[in-house]
Amino acid sequence: MSFTTSEENYIKCIYHLQQESGLVNTNSLAAEMQTRAASVTDMLKKLKTKKLLQYEKYKGFKLNEAGKKAALDVVRKHRLWEFFLVEKLQFDWDKVHSIAEELEHISSEELVQRLDNFLGNPSFDPHGDPIPDKNGIIPVINQQNLGDAPLNKIVTVSSVTNQSAEMLEMLKHYNIALGTQITVLRKFDFDGSLEIKVWKQKACIISEQVAKNVFVHYDQ
Amino acid sequence: MSFTTSEENYIKCIYHLQQESGLVNTNSLAAEMQTRAASVTDMLKKLKTKKLLQYEKYKGFKLNEAGKKAALDVVRKHRLWEFFLVEKLQFDWDKVHSIAEELEHISSEELVQRLDNFLGNPSFDPHGDPIPDKNGIIPVINQQNLGDAPLNKIVTVSSVTNQSAEMLEMLKHYNIALGTQITVLRKFDFDGSLEIKVWKQKACIISEQVAKNVFVHYDQ
DNA sequence: TTATATTTTTAGATTTGTCTAAATTTTATT
DNA sequence: AATAAAATTTAGACAAATCTAAAAATATAA
Numbered sequence: 001m002s003f004t005t006s007e008e009n010y011i012k013c014i015y016h017l018q019q020e021s022g023l024v025n026t027n028s029l030a031a032e033m034q035t036r037a038a039s040v041t042d043m044l045k046k047l048k049t050k051k052l053l054q055y056e057k058y059k060g061f062k063l064n065e066a067g068k069k070a071a072l073d074v075v076r077k078h079r080l081w082e083f084f085l086v087e088k089l090q091f092d093w094d095k096v097h098s099i100a101e102e103l104e105h106i107s108s109e110e111l112v113q114r115l116d117n118f119l120g121n122p123s124f125d126p127h128g129d130p131i132p133d134k135n136g137i138i139p140v141i142n143q144q145n146l147g148d149a150p151l152n153k154i155v156t157v158s159s160v161t162n163q164s165a166e167m168l169e170m171l172k173h174y175n176i177a178l179g180t181q182i183t184v185l186r187k188f189d190f191d192g193s194l195e196i197k198v199w200k201q202k203a204c205i206i207s208e209q210v211a212k213n214v215f216v217h218y219d220q
Numbered sequence: 221m222s223f224t225t226s227e228e229n230y231i232k233c234i235y236h237l238q239q240e241s242g243l244v245n246t247n248s249l250a251a252e253m254q255t256r257a258a259s260v261t262d263m264l265k266k267l268k269t270k271k272l273l274q275y276e277k278y279k280g281f282k283l284n285e286a287g288k289k290a291a292l293d294v295v296r297k298h299r300l301w302e303f304f305l306v307e308k309l310q311f312d313w314d315k316v317h318s319i320a321e322e323l324e325h326i327s328s329e330e331l332v333q334r335l336d337n338f339l340g341n342p343s344f345d346p347h348g349d350p351i352p353d354k355n356g357i358i359p360v361i362n363q364q365n366l367g368d369a370p371l372n373k374i375v376t377v378s379s380v381t382n383q384s385a386e387m388l389e390m391l392k393h394y395n396i397a398l399g400t401q402i403t404v405l406r407k408f409d410f411d412g413s414l415e416i417k418v419w420k421q422k423a424c425i426i427s428e429q430v431a432k433n434v435f436v437h438y439d440q
Numbered sequence: 441t442t443a444t445a446t447t448t449t450t451a452g453a454t455t456t457g458t459c460t461a462a463a464t465t466t467t468a469t470t
Numbered sequence: 471a472a473t474a475a476a477a478t479t480t481a482g483a484c485a486a487a488t489c490t491a492a493a494a495a496t497a498t499a500a
Contacts (some may be wrong), residue, residue, distance in 0.1 A: 036460085111305075258487080
């Protein structure tokens with residue numbers, strides 16, 4: 001089964017939303033897709049006809065197994081291309097998203113497989129997000145939110161969820177990138193801000209907003 | 221100015237046709253695009269409105285300077301991606317065309333420029349076709365048809381025009397590829413076939429049909 | 441040079457993905 | 471539970487790119 005660019009964009013978007021909430025509703029998908037609720041309804045009918053969606057009028061919807069596999073194929077391509085753009089073409093990681101949005105719709109399966117090999121079969125993209133394999137298997141990493149990390153223990157940044165230029169600027173300021181080692185020294189309950197020590201730097205304070213988007217892991 | 225995928229495909233196709241014939245006519249473009257004459261007429265109006273085309277009803281048409289530049293941008297992208305697919309992803313050269321047909325429509329200019337640098341700013345694609353630079357300048361090569369090459373002089377294969385799987389198979393059989401050195405020993409007027417000697421191999425005979433699609437160059 | 445054939449264009453329909461506005465269903469509130 | 475608010479769907483329209491069938495222009499040939 002093959003899909004149009006528009007179908008793939010909807011499928012991918014539904015996938016991401018249902019990861020958070022289980023069942024997805026029309027308005028939130030419309031907001032995420034920057035379109036109108038009526039357009040979403042039209043597409044839902046189409047995807048249901050193609051047997052990718054569990055959907056009943058007014059009752060919300062989610063991808064079935066076939067839909068999830070289709071979504072993971074797109075996610076895989078997106079993340080592999082992002083990896084390529086950053087690792088091979090030296091793009092800054094905040095510039096690659098929109099280009100990968102186009103590249104993810106190139107259809108050749110052989111292309112994806114060869115790209116994967118060329119890149120050394122990476123498990124995580126430049127934002128730290130896991131890259132599904134060709135069967136849709138997602139590598140797991142034992143990560144948690146920086147705000148939930150234990151105090152006074154060295155943790156490693158494994159993923160950053162907000163990929164805006166503003167967030168990147170912020171992280172550059174703090175010298176935080178994927179792989180950076182951080183120790184959380186203290187958590188302020190007042191505003192959720194954290195006092196942290198970045199490897200080889202003085203202790204500093206980051207806001208709850210920043211912390212929420214940074215994920216870390218530690219060994220054992 | 222930016223273009224839809226369909227517009228780009230028409231522009232590129234008109235460019236190739238007018239290289240051969242100067243003025244292009246509706247039916248030949250329809251045949252090349254595998255569509256109907258009526259669809260071509262529709263698109264011609266659109267491209268004329270966008271000031272890319274010299275076109276008068278019933279009188280044929282050709283790209284103006286803006287149209288040619290647009291075409292060369294697409295050709296450039298196509299050939300850079302073909303180079304990438306063959307040199308980096310190890311595709312056989314007869315498999316890359318259809319994938320490059322998709323990749324050529326990715327819009328980011330920065331992507332193309334970085335890809336160009338990553339590939340080492342190649343001048344020719346894997347078929348030996350010249351890759352226009354970002355200003356639309358096409359590298360020239362002093363090449364001629366193998367059938368017109370002087371006898372008993374070592375020449376180098378620079379380009380192969382027929383890119384079908386059948387042709388590739390044929391050339392593999394003769395151990396001919398881009399860069400292969402060949403000496404034409406004799407030309408048979410009866411059927412236009414050539415006796416040639418491929419570097420490090422015994423002399424053999426190739427048909428006029430094969431020879432017609434092979435282009436070569438030699439120094440001075 | 442008139443008739444015929446070919447080429448090209450127009451007119452109107454179709455599909456995909458989108459939209460607005462109105463109608464319907466569900467949810468929340470008094 | 472009745473009513474107001476919010477969410478969702480339907481109905482009908484539109485733009486892009488295509489199509490078929492018919493009309494118009496051009497080219498060819500008797």
